[in-house]
Structures are given as C-alpha cells and as structure tokens.
Amino acid sequence: xxxxxxxxxxxxxxxxxxxxxxxxxxxxxxxxxxxxxxxxxxxxxxxxxxxxxxxxxxxxxxxxxxxxxxxxxxxxxxxxxxxxxxxxxxxxxxxxxxxxxxxxxxxxx
Amino acid sequence: xxxxxxxxxxxxxxxxxxxxxxxxxxxxxxxxxxxxxxxxxxxxxxxxxxxxxxxxxxxxxxxxxxxxxxxxxxxxxxxxxxxxxxxxxxxxxxxxxxxxxxxxxxxxxxxxxxxx
Numbered sequence: 001x002x003x004x005x006x007x008x009x010x011x012x013x014x015x016x017x018x019x020x021x022x023x024x025x026x027x028x029x030x031x032x033x034x035x036x037x038x039x040x041x042x043x044x045x046x047x048x049x050x051x052x053x054x055x056x057x058x059x060x061x062x063x064x065x066x067x068x069x070x071x072x073x074x075x076x077x078x079x080x081x082x083x084x085x086x087x088x089x090x091x092x093x094x095x096x097x098x099x100x101x102x103x104x105x106x107x108x109x
Numbered sequence: 110x111x112x113x114x115x116x117x118x119x120x121x122x123x124x125x126x127x128x129x130x131x132x133x134x135x136x137x138x139x140x141x142x143x144x145x146x147x148x149x150x151x152x153x154x155x156x157x158x159x160x161x162x163x164x165x166x167x168x169x170x171x172x173x174x175x176x177x178x179x180x181x182x183x184x185x186x187x188x189x190x191x192x193x194x195x196x197x198x199x200x201x202x203x204x205x206x207x208x209x210x211x212x213x214x215x216x217x218x219x220x221x222x223x224x225x
Contacts, residue, residue: 033213042200042216043152087152096165097214101151 002026004100006088011106012078020073020086020103028093032064032071035087037102043087046073075105083107111135113217115201121223127189130220132201133182142214143176143186144200152200158184159206191224198222 003025012018024032031050035043049055049064049071061074075082088100114133122128134141142157156166161178169176173192178184188195198221202214 042218043214044216045213048213097154099152 002090002092002098004088004090004098006086006100006103008101009104009106011108012075014078014080014107014109016078017074017076018078018105020075020088020105022071022073022088022100024069024071024088024090024098024100026090026092026098029066030091030093030095032062033089033091033097034062034071034073035089037085037087039084046086078107080107080109113201113203113215115199115217115220117220118218119221119223121225122191123225124192125190126224127187128191128195128222128224130186130199130201130222132184132186132217134184134201134203135215136182138203138205138215140204140206141178141184142202142204143184144202144216145197146200146219147197155186188222191222193224196222196224 006022031048033048034046036046037043047062049062052064052066054061054063059076064071073086083106085102085104087102089097091097113135116131140159143155145153145155154168156169156176157164158178161181174188176186198219200216200219202216204214
C-alpha cells in the first residue's frame with residue numbers, strides 16, 4: 001500500500017532550527033510536496049522536490065532522497081508565526097497526491 | 110486574481126438534511142479537487158475533475174455524496190441525507206495542468222460542516 005509517515009507533533013524554541021522528517025512509500029514517484037496549514041485555515045504550498053538534494057527558499061529548505069524514500073523540511077530562525085501543521089505529500093505514478101497526517105509544530109518563546 | 114472561493118464558510122444542519130457546498134476554482138485551472146479534513150483521518154481526497162469531467166471518485170464515502178461540475182467555473186458537493194459523521198472541513202482546491210497536474214494545489218478557505 002501507499003503510505004506517508006511523519007511525526008505527529010514537535011516543539012521548538014523561537015529563533016532555533018527544526019527539522020520535520022517524512023518517509024514515503026508510493027507506487028512510483030513524481031515528486032514530494034510540503035504544505036503549511038495554520039489552525040482553522042487552508043493548506044498553502046511551501047515546496048516541491050523531484051530530484052535528490054536540498055532546495056532552499058528563505059528560512060525554509062526542503063530535502064529529498066529518492067533512494068531512501070525520505071524528505072525533510074528545515075525551518076530556520078523560527079518565528080511564532082511558524083506554529084502550524086506541516087503536511088508532507090507524495091505524487092505517485094498516477095499523479096495522485098498521497099498525504100501524510102501532518103506534523104503539528106509548536107513554537108515556544 | 111481571486112483565489113478559490115468556497116461557500117458557505119460554515120454550515121450547521123440537522124441529521125437527515127441535504128447539504129450543498131459550492132466552489133469556484135481559479136480561472137484557467139483545469140483541475141478541481143474536493144477534500145475532506147478531520148482530526149481523525151486527516152486530508153482525504155473525495156473526487157477530482159479534469160476539464161469538468163470527473164476522473165476519480167473512489168474517495169466518495171458512499172452514495173449519499175455526489176459532486177458535479179457543470180462548467181469550468183463552478184462545482185458543487187452535495188450530501189443527502191447528512192449524518193453526524195459527515196462533520197468535517199470540506200476543502201475545494203484547483204490547479205492548472207494539461208494531461209497531468211503537478212501537484213501544487215490552491216485551496217479555498219474551506220466549508221466547516223457540523224451535522225447535529
């Protein structure tokens with residue numbers, strides 16, 4: 001079956017760095033997405049990786065290893081507004097998005 | 110440009126009533142998706158359309174759920190009759206694309222449904 005695993009909840013301190021991991025098992029693979037979802041709001045796109053390596057976008061970076069079925073989202077210089085759920089989603093060979101349950105990130109001052 | 114527009118934002122209804130949720134995708138987007146989100150089950154794809162044609166409705170829970178897309182700028186998700194277990198946030202999302210889509214979805218603000 002197809003599966004996405006990510007931690008349920010993480011806590012970090014304002015100004016610090018946090019890494020949210022995601023492992024996936026899909027029938028074929030056409031890319032890995034990260035979305036951010038604030039409480040009571042819709043998910044918004046953060047990043048897309050299809051090739052191995054690190055993609056940096058400001059304070060956020062996303063890494064992919066296709067051979068390991070692994071990705072992480074790295075958030076630097078954490079701000080209180082980064083408190084949100086972070087959803088990992090993989091695009092399978094049929095271009096279906098397989099979603100993880102999300103990681104709730106709590107930022108403490 | 111306006112984003113994906115959903116209505117109503119909140120709906121409270123009684124068990125057995127019909128519920129209709131509406132969505133206007135971003136102009137020019139070929140794909141439209143209906144998702145349901147709950148704490149227990151996370152984001153679930155219910156159905157998606159490509160150029161107004163339903164492509165995959167395998168996520169629709171049962172015959173009580175139906176979705177239509179009569180034109181490129183409007184879609185509805187209907188639940189009849191509604192049950193308390195249908196309580197959830199229903200998201201509509203759209204994305205541009207040709208034969209396949211890239212996966213970057215633009216979500217509406219959601220319709221929060223409570224069935225008493």
